[in-house]
Amino acid sequence: MSNVKTAPYGSWKSPVTTDLIVSETIRFGLSALDGDDIYWIEGRPAEGGRNVIVRRSADGTLTDMNPQPFNARTRVHEYGGSDYAVSQGTIYFSNYADQRLYRLTPGSDPVPMTPAIERRYADMIVDQPRQRLICVCEDHTNVEREAANLLVSIPLNSDGHTNDIQVLQSGNDFYADPRLSPDGSRLCWLTWNHPNMPWDGTELWVADIDAQGAITNAQRVAGGPEESIFQPSWSPDGTLYFVSDRTNWWNLYRLVDNQIEAICPKEAEFGTPQWVFGMSTYSFVSAEQIICWYAGPTESGLAYLDTKTKTLTPISIPFSSATGIRANEKQILFLATSPTSSGSLVRLDIPSGQVEILRRSQNTVIDTGYISDAELIEFPTEHGLSAYAYYYAPKNVDFVAPEGELPPLLVISHGGPTSAASSKLDLSTQFWTSRGFAVVDVNYGGSSGYGRAYRDRLKGQWGIVDVDDCVNAAKYLVQRGLADGERLTIQGGSAGGYTTLCALTFRDTFKAGASHFGVSDLNIFVHDTHKFESRYMDGLIGPYPERKDLYDQRSAINHTDQLSCPVIFFQGLEDKIVPPSQAEVMVEALRAKKLPVAYLPFEGEQHGFRRAENIKRSLEAELYFYSKIFGFDLADPIEPVLIENL
Known part of the structure; x- marks a missing residue:
């Protein structure tokens, strides 16, 4: 006799609780x-x-x-x-x-x-x-x-x-990656200037260091305004290596006799957008052997690269990504994820080839009956192009939906916007799928991992291409019979919050949405944000104030007359990247329009929530909000959220 219960999508009881997500999870850094x-x-x-x-x-x-x-x-x-x-x-x-x-x-x-x-x-x-x-x-x-x-x-x-x-x-406006040669006689570094971001154009410099420790004979050896250099590193024999996207893909190069030499040409990325310092996709086991991670549309993996023969030898590991790679002649260290694990710190012993998990970000093992697998989908979008996303079907071994019911769909627009969704296990995603939501995590044009040309789709088109791709991902799944077209919702944080607010304002596809510290007024963002991103929108929108017309056109706050669906807002009150005013002006506009709106500000939080109680509250509040908008019962009691105008 089956114990499987029939219940509407959204109302399934799940073991993937917010307490589990926050109490057992750690974030790995350097x-x-x-x-x-x-x-x-x-x-x-x-x-x-x-x-x-x-x-x-x-x-x-x-x-x-x-x-x-x-x-x-x-x-x-x-x-x-x-x-x-x-x-x-x-x-x-x-x-x-x-x-x-x-x-x-x-x-x-x-x-x-x-x-x-x-x-x-x-x-x-x-x-x-x-x-x-x-x-x-x-x-x-x-x-x-x-x-x-x-x-x-x-x-x-x-x-x-x-x-x-x-x-x-x-x-110069920015510096990163100062690295000393093994004998200490030379220093390399990256630098770039406004309006470039490090994935747009950087310069690689090398200099001698004199007896007093000062820089002498500095010279640019690679890079420029249209070439992104990533992770310069000295090999044990003093050769300078780096990653460049000069051929569309971030590939590995080295400097030999002042000549740049490609060592592993491939339609794959050996680099990644440098949002934070200290990122590493490769390291040296010896002067003759590099350990590296590469990822492309058709293949990805961890591999040894022979610096003499330029031969790439894959390493079999039970993971779908590896970042933060460090190595010496004895061992390799990296952060790994997979569709069944949210993150592990892994040590690979070189002599034996044995893989050892040193620490897991999540120790609790969740039955696979509650885990929805990521399905990479390619779907049609504007101008005859394709875009990519990871689709997650509702999954809970204890429940089925009533005959004929289609699930609500949560579209996720990732941050950055020069970032990317991945197939790694994310318990926040499983929180939704195990309760009966379908989820699609969209790698809209502008995302990394598909080459520079794909990244450059967003040049001058932020608020258009990303929105089109999120809308088309949702429509694609509705057409395939995998989602309820009347229960489509979208959420995102930071730049993903901007895409969310644009999608809700300028399109009529979605019936509700959630903005997590999202940008609503590009004009305010230009003046209020921090130095690193202060000219980011020159490339994404256009130069300011020369193209203020575009900033006005693509700011949701200026077009609230077009907004006609409920929205919930989450905001850290100490956020210096997207200040609280960005949420508050939208909340006021929705109040004035008598649209259902909820606002949850968090004391002491910055850009992205780090405190357990606030991570928990955000997830539960968003679920509560959708339950009221879409009319399904909750399996567990949740602290109510004040929804005005409901």
Whole structure:
């Protein structure tokens, strides 16, 4: 006798609860190898989102290195990344609360290295021969102009009181990836200027370092305004390698006798958009062997690359992606995901080839009867083109829907917008599918992973191409009989929130939506956002104020007369990237139109929620909202949400 129950889509009871999602989940950050010790960052929602540096000793012992309340997180570019460096057991890290650098010797309390002034630091490397750090500094001390970004050096024994920072490079808008050659005689770095983002155009520079530690003979060796360089790295024999998209795909190159040589031409990406510092898609096992991850429309994988023969040898691993790759002659470290695992820190032992999972982001094993598999779909969109998405069918082993009922569809528009959806297990997605929603996570034109030409589809077309692709993904699934055309909803965060608000305002496809810290007024965003993205929209929309007409046309706030469906808004009140005003103006407009609207502001949250209670509340509130709009009962009690005008 079957125990399967019949219940409407949306009302299925699921073991994928918000308590499970927030209490058992950690976020992985920068990993590092220091001798036989392994380090990584854990972002812990249960500790208010605090970033903890964890050390795994050779014997397997795990130790939290930075004590409470220290939070290893930099705010350079606001998105941060590369929040610490470690050498010979000593850690140098940026502390979130004051953005000062601290020196942490095991067994001692952290000691400040930089003055308590408005400066931030990231992407640190340790220059042991000269006993100093080299890093990116973002100087906010001059409030009359935008922050200045620099490459600087700081003595390892700095006491935090004297301002003994030496400026190595300045004058450009942005710097990243300072990397020392193995013999310490040369330094490379990336730099770029407004209005470019690092995936638009960057320059790779190399310089000598003199006896006093100063930069000499600096020269640009690759890159420019139309070429994106990613992750310059020195091999153990002192050869400079880097990733470039000069042939449409981010491929690997090296500099030999001042000539650029391709070492693995392939219609696949060996790089990724540099949203945060310290990203790594390859590393050196030896001068003759690289470990790398590549991904393309037809194949992807982890592989060894022989630098002499240029032969790529795939490595069989039970994962669908690998990021944050670090290696030495003994071991390889990477962050891995798959359709059945949300994230693991993995160690590959080189001599034996054995794969060991060091830490999982989610320890609870969920029965596969409640896990919906990602299906990569290619669907038709405007101008005779195709776009891509991951489709997830409703799935719950305990329930079926009544005969003839079609599921509500949740369309997800990812952030960035130069980012990408992936097939990795995301419990937030399974939260919906296990309750009876279909989900489609759209890689609209502009997403990464499909080559530069696909990325460039969004040039001057933000708010059009992304919206078209989200709408067409929904229509495609309705036409296939996989979704209820009267219960289509869309949600997204940040740039995905902008796409969401545009789709709800300028199209009539969706019946409801959820904006998570989304942009509603491009004009305000131009003036209010941080330096890193302050000219991003020159490429996505057009130069400002010359093309203010386009900013007005594509700002949902200016066209609320076209908006005719319910919306729920989620907003961090300390968000410096998309300030609260962006949500509040839309909420007021919906109130004035007497449309159903809900607004949930969160104290202490920035761009993207890190606290367990707020992640939990956001998911449950969105489900509650849809249940009221679409008229289905909830399987579990949820704290009600105030929905005005309902």
